[in-house]
Amino acid sequence: MGEAIPVSGRQRAVLIIGLAVLLAYPLVMPLLGKPFLVGLGTRMVIYALAAVSLDLLVGFGGLVSFGHAAFLGLGGYVVGVLAFQLGADAPLFGLIDGTNQAWIAWPAAVLVTALAALVIGALSLRTDGVHFIMITLAFAQMLYFLTVSLKVYGGDDGLSLRRRNLLPGLDPRDEATFYYVCLACLVVFVALARRILAARFGTVLRGIKENQRRVSALGIEPYGYKLAAFVLAGAGAGLAGALLANQTRFVSPELLHWTKSGELLVMVILGGIGTLYGPILGAVALILLETVLGAWTEHWMVILGPILVVVVLFTRRGLYGLLTEKRSGIAARGADDGGGHD
């Protein structure tokens, strides 16, 4: 079994330092007198999970989904609706009782999003290229408007959770504890993705990205592999959504909005597409940038926009590439330009 992504010594160093920083973060912040920043870190870790799941699809399968936020929102709504049902008179569809137990609600969120991804993926994957981008966007819009129109669950205004889901033996209200729970989810998902990408599945997936026709010619039917990747990515985003709903104790259609899908793509690109770890960096960087610029000026997007344009125009492999490759981003880009896409 080969390595999914060849890891150089330099990359290994970056990964170890990165993990150490993530582990130390909630311990260090109170020491610096800024305990309120722990929540910010939780947000970064959760979005990192969503971004990594999207990278599986975009970076490894070459499938540019512009509707990934739908799964984020769906996962959040599963948690929200289950909590809401706790106070309701009748079970949902006459079958489903509410719960605020994490060990029921979170797997339920993952399961529901995986099923949704199965259906949406099965239909969307019949198209490719720009049509795939647009049909995933279309399905996300459908779910977005569905949540807007569900008056019972708050419609446009969203749905508040009274408190976070209960975790056996842990206090979810403690910010540091919740941070580590989210970090554990991220680490487990990344480890799982690594493992899968190193296996036959990952090889086929990257083969499909390189040249789908050749993969078919080898007697491998690409459709099933692409669908499996789509479901896995959807489930990852669903888990992230469940965590996000818990962190903010709030879900709203905003989570499924297409700009959120755009944001997730930005994280993947910014961090480094097809690097698996890069999107973690991308999520951290984007949220940091938003927070810092947002504290500085109300009109931070007027700065963020051009930054994104510059990043796209002048870097390849994003921040992760800048950190782990010896050549500068611009030089690397110039060297890569020979095989431009058409």
Add this chain to the structure above:
Amino acid sequence: MLLIVEQLLNGLQFGVMLFLLAAGLTLVFGIMGLINLAHGSLYMIGAFAAAAVGRLTGSFILALLGGVTAAALAGLAIEWLVLRRLYQRDHLDQVLATYGLILFFNEATTMLFGRQPLFADVPAALGGSIEFIPGIPYPVYRLAILLVGGLVAALLYGLIARTRIGMLVRAGTTDREMLRALGVDVRLLYTAVFTLGALLAGLAGAMAGPIFSVQVGMGEPVLIQTFVVIIIGGVGSIRGAMAGALLVGLVDTMTRAFLPGLLRSMMPLSEADALGGGVSSIAVYVLMAGILLWRPRGLLPAHG
């Protein structure tokens, strides 16, 4: 019956507006292979510039000219500065860079005009209604939009089908490498096509001002619907854009007009309105998904 005819006209009018946006977007995609999310921003720029000029001068003609000019200039600028570097890149880079442009344009517009929506007045000469179909009074302004849109569509079709520039454009959608090899100045053609698309988007925005409120972020919902239009019609095809635009305009308007009423007979009022609103917003996406699954290249694809 009267209501149905009126809503049909509204649907056609919305379709014509969508066509103005879709024409530019589909040509840019067909020829340069560029997904331009910032196309909605050009529409917004047209609307804001028209509203501002209209307020300053009180002249509708000047407002229209101002909107169209502003959008064309903005289009020229972003093509020159950013987009021409993206033609050879993959779709993901294009989506991202133009997403960055949206953030910039939205926020810059907020800084210039504030968050309050602007209201543009319907010009006095086009106010009121006429009964051009006996028994159905219809606002003159909306009728004017329908006519202008139809006229532009005809001109554009003439341009594409009958002129030398149109021939180059058609050649570009079929095989741009061959076009380049034949010695055509492709860069100039790209800039011209992009600016024309921006101009049409600006025209749509300037005309939309008096009907919808002019506000930051107005470009994005309509952008997504425009994408639905060009995907339904077949990317790169002007005829497809026309067919898609009319189809989307009609389906969207009709479901919005009649679905809540239909649901109201089945469930409580407030829930029916909310659900009806949601489901009518979904209708065009269902339409698109259905058409894509049935004909993955759209209804009237550009290449055979």
